[in-house]
Amino acid sequence: MKATAARWASYFFTLLFVYAAFSKLLDFENFQTQMAQSPLLSAYAGWASIGILALELMTVLLLVWDKTRRVGLYASFGLMTAFTLYIYLILNYAENIPCSCGGIFEKMSWDQHLLFNITGVLLALLGIVFIRKEDARGWIRSAVATVLTAVVSGGSIIALFFSSEYLMKRENAFIRRFPQHPVTEERTFDVKVNSYYFAGFDRNYLYLGNLTSPFRLRKINFQLNAERTMFIKPKMTVQFHQPPRLHVMNQHFFFYDGSAPVIYRGKTDAPEAELLMYKNAYFNQLVVLDSAHFAFRTIVPQSKHFAVGTLGFNSQQGMIIHKNFLPGKVSSLFETDGQLLTDPVNQDVVYLYSYQNRYTVGNRYLQKTQTYNTIVKAGLQHMKYRTMKNGDKRLETPPLKLSGTAAVYGNVLFTVSALMGRYEPRKAWKEANIVDMYSTAGQEYLGSIYLYHHGQGKITDMVITGDYLFVLRDALITRYRLNTAITKHFRTGEVENLKKE
Numbered sequence: 001m002k003a004t005a006a007r008w009a010s011y012f013f014t015l016l017f018v019y020a021a022f023s024k025l026l027d028f029e030n031f032q033t034q035m036a037q038s039p040l041l042s043a044y045a046g047w048a049s050i051g052i053l054a055l056e057l058m059t060v061l062l063l064v065w066d067k068t069r070r071v072g073l074y075a076s077f078g079l080m081t082a083f084t085l086y087i088y089l090i091l092n093y094a095e096n097i098p099c100s101c102g103g104i105f106e107k108m109s110w111d112q113h114l115l116f117n118i119t120g121v122l123l124a125l126l127g128i129v130f131i132r133k134e135d136a137r138g139w140i141r142s143a144v145a146t147v148l149t150a151v152v153s154g155g156s157i158i159a160l161f162f163s164s165e166y167l168m169k170r171e172n173a174f175i176r177r178f179p180q181h182p183v184t185e186e187r188t189f190d191v192k193v194n195s196y197y198f199a200g201f202d203r204n205y206l207y208l209g210n211l212t213s214p215f216r217l218r219k220i221n222f223q224l225n226a227e228r229t230m231f232i233k234p235k236m237t238v239q240f241h242q243p244p245r246l247h248v249m250n251q252h253f254f255f256y257d258g259s260a261p262v263i264y265r266g267k268t269d270a271p272e273a274e275l276l277m278y279k280n281a282y283f284n285q286l287v288v289l290d291s292a293h294f295a296f297r298t299i300v301p302q303s304k305h306f307a308v309g310t311l312g313f314n315s316q317q318g319m320i321i322h323k324n325f326l327p328g329k330v331s332s333l334f335e336t337d338g339q340l341l342t343d344p345v346n347q348d349v350v351y352l353y354s355y356q357n358r359y360t361v362g363n364r365y366l367q368k369t370q371t372y373n374t375i376v377k378a379g380l381q382h383m384k385y386r387t388m389k390n391g392d393k394r395l396e397t398p399p400l401k402l403s404g405t406a407a408v409y410g411n412v413l414f415t416v417s418a419l420m421g422r423y424e425p426r427k428a429w430k431e432a433n434i435v436d437m438y439s440t441a442g443q444e445y446l447g448s449i450y451l452y453h454h455g456q457g458k459i460t461d462m463v464i465t466g467d468y469l470f471v472l473r474d475a476l477i478t479r480y481r482l483n484t485a486i487t488k489h490f491r492t493g494e495v496e497n498l499k500k501e
Contacts (some may be wrong), residue, residue, distance in 0.1 A: 006069070006126075006127045006128075006131040007069075009076075009123050009124065009126060009127030009130075010063045010069050010072060010073060010076075010127060012123060013059070013060075013063055013072070013073070013076040013120075013123075013124065013127075014060050014063045016120070017056040017057070017059050017060045017063075017076075017079075018060055020056055021053055021057050021060070024049075024052075024053055025053065028049070029425070031049055032049045035048055035049045035423075048160075055075070055079060056079070059075040059076055059079060060072075062075055063076070070128070070131045073124055073127040073128050073131060074145060074146070074149050076120075076124040077124035077125060077127075077128060077146065077149055077150070078152065078153035079153070080117055080120040080121045081121055081149070081150050081153045081154055082153040082154065082156065082157050083117050083120075084114065084117040084118055084120075084121055085153075085154045085157045085158070086157050087113055087114045087117060088114065089157070089158075089161055090110065091110055091111070091114065128142065128146060129142070174375050174376060174377050174421045174422055175375070175421060175422050175423060176375065176421040176424060176434070176436070176447075176448040177445075177447050177448065178447065178448050178449070178450060179447050179483075179485050179486075181483060182447065182482070182483055182485060182486055183449055183451070183469060183480040183481065183482055183483065183486075184480060184481045184483070185478060185479075185480050186479045186481055187478075187479050188476050188477060188478045188479070189220065189225075189476070189477045189479075190475055190476055190477075191208065191218070191472075191475050191476070191477060192475055193210075193212075194460075194474040194475045195210050195211040195212040195213070196208045196209070196210050196211075196218070196475070197209050197210075197211065197460070197461045197472065198461045198462070198463040198470070198472060199217065199245075199247055199248045199253070200246075200247055200248030200253075200288075200463075201465050202248070202251060204221055204222055205219050205220065205222070206219070206221075206222065206463065206477075207219055207246070207248040207253070207268070208220065209245055209246035209247075211243060214243045214244050214245070214246070215231050215232045215233075216229060216230075216231055216232075217229070217232060217246055217248075217253060217268075218230075219268070220477070222465065222468060222479070224477060224479055230271050231271055232246070232253070232264075232271055232273050233271045233272050233273065234255065234273045234275070235272055235273065235274050235275065236274075236275045238260060238275075239260065240257045240260055240262070241257060241260050242257055242259050243257075244256055244257040244262075245257070245286075247287075247288050248268060249288045249344070250290065250291060251267060251268050251269075252265055252266065252267060252288075252291050253265070253266050253273070254276075254286075254288055255273050256286055258282060258283035258284050258285070258286060258296070259282065259284075260278075260279070261277070261278075261279060261280065261281060261282045261283060262275070262278050263275075263276045263277040263278075263286075263294070263311075265291065276292075276313060277313065280311070280319060281296065281298065281309070281311055282298055283297060283298045283309075284297055284298065284299070285297035285339070285340040286340075287340050287341060287342040288342070289310075289342060289347050289364045290347070292312065292313040293310065293311065293312045293313070293364065294311040295308060295309070295310050295311075295340060295342065295364075295366065296308070296309055296310075296311060297309075297351075298321070299333075300321075303328065303329075303330075304333060305326070305327075305328070305330045305333060305335070305336045306326055306333065306336040306337060306338075307321050307322070307323060307325070307326055307328075307336075308321075308325040308326055308340065308349070308351060308366060309321040309322055310322065310364075310365065310366055320366075322366040324369070325351070325360060325362060325366050325369055326351065326360070334355045334399050335355070335356065336353075337354045337355060338352050338354045338355075338356075338359075339351070339352045339354065339403075339405075339406050341406060341407065342408065343408040343410070343411065343440065344408075344409060345409060345410045345411070345490065346410075346411070347363070348361055348362065348363055348364070348408070348411075349361070349362050349363070349364060349366055350408050350413060350440055352406050352415060353402075354402065354403060355399040355402060356402070357373055357374045357375070357376045357377060357402060358371055358372060358373050358374060359371070359372055359374065359413060359438070360372075361440045361441075372438065372439075372440075372442070372443045373443065374402070374415075374438060374445075375421070375436065376402045376403070376419055376421075376436070377402075377419070400418070400419065401418050402417070402418055402419060403415045403416065403417060404416035404417070404418055404433075404458075404459065405459060405460065405462055406462075407462050407463055407464050408440060408464075409464035409465075409466070409490060410464075410466070410489065410490025411439060411440045411441045411489060412437055412438070412439065412446065412464075412486070412489045412490065413437065413438045413440050414435050414436075414437055414469070415435065416435055416459050416462070417434045417435070417436050417448075420434075421434075428450060431452055431453070432450040432451055432452040432453060433450075433451045433453060433458060433459045434450060434451075435448060435451060435462075436448045437449070437486070439489065446486075446489060447485075451471060451478075451480070453473055456473045456474065456476050456478075457474045458473065459471050459472065459473055460472050460473060460474065464482075466487070466490065467481060467482060467487070468480065468481060469481075469482055
């Protein structure tokens, strides 16, 4: 009877692992993608997907032969123990719960899958106990082997969990992780023309500037069902060298052209704009810190590279170029090219490099700077120069641009990626924009979001307002509600409100 019980246990595991292995082989690309999304095994998706298949098939071979059946049952016990602990860690310690396994197990919830695996562990244990009648003389040896198998299999899963989390968040090999339902698409609004951009927001409204009609300031509520337009009226007109841009913060709008250079300031409830600065500092990017303080990017004439500085009015600060915020010694302008951003929650200044996999964070005075890496591979390695006969070097192959539009809110950097990561389906890449999220408070990759464009085009601008992510695609604004897995990283009152809902 004991031998019969062991044989039936081996039959069960043979069928189970044959089915599991072949279902993975038939859709290996999808299986590897699911492994890459696992909170426990993301960093090891390549070899782990192959290793699991090999272990399952080797266990089947051990189970079908009488001489190796005992070893096969120990292997079954070890695999089921590892799978059980894996699901337990997913349910209790993972930041996000991925999709379920394929095949018949796809119909099970994670809790049901956990119960199924616990049953499998007990069945394997019974098979080991009943493998032969003479096992009664070797209880100690059998117990020790069982405990060692459980320790090795369980310990391996725990070790993989901690090491994978470290690698994914700090030393990622360009493997993205996509949490379940990170955003909910709620509604869209047609602004009719594709020349608009986000100029800012306040507690209830989005503000839009227009590249072809630069004096127009358009105001739309967060519900995307009410709007009004105001035309800026500078009190003192100057000659603009390029179309001026608008930025809105704290009930003020700022109207500026860095090549003139000029900055106007006004209130969002009135069109008049007073001259705040004229010919003090040339700049090609500007972010507003408060009503009288700014950070800007300019080109240093001597070294021909970008530098970041601060401007202050109504104070003793004046203009300061912060030479150490960006690298000073570079071989090309590409090395310091990027986007200057500011966090509206804490006024931190963030510089996201366009061709390098890093971003620099500093406080509003550009002090206490830290530089962190993104998971995207560096784009400068693709840059090639050709030496001409006269000795001059000319760019032959430009570097790869790594990021598109970006925004910062509550210590989280959102950036639209320009490159596809490992184990990502090409179909999803063609149908969606991928937004990567990073902490600006430390070296940590927080995850990525698929934003499907439904044929509306690529994202040209985006803004985060706390509860919502707004994106602009050509002439369409789409509002997404961010879930609590994302907003918990925002150090604002909105986090507490979301938790209470």
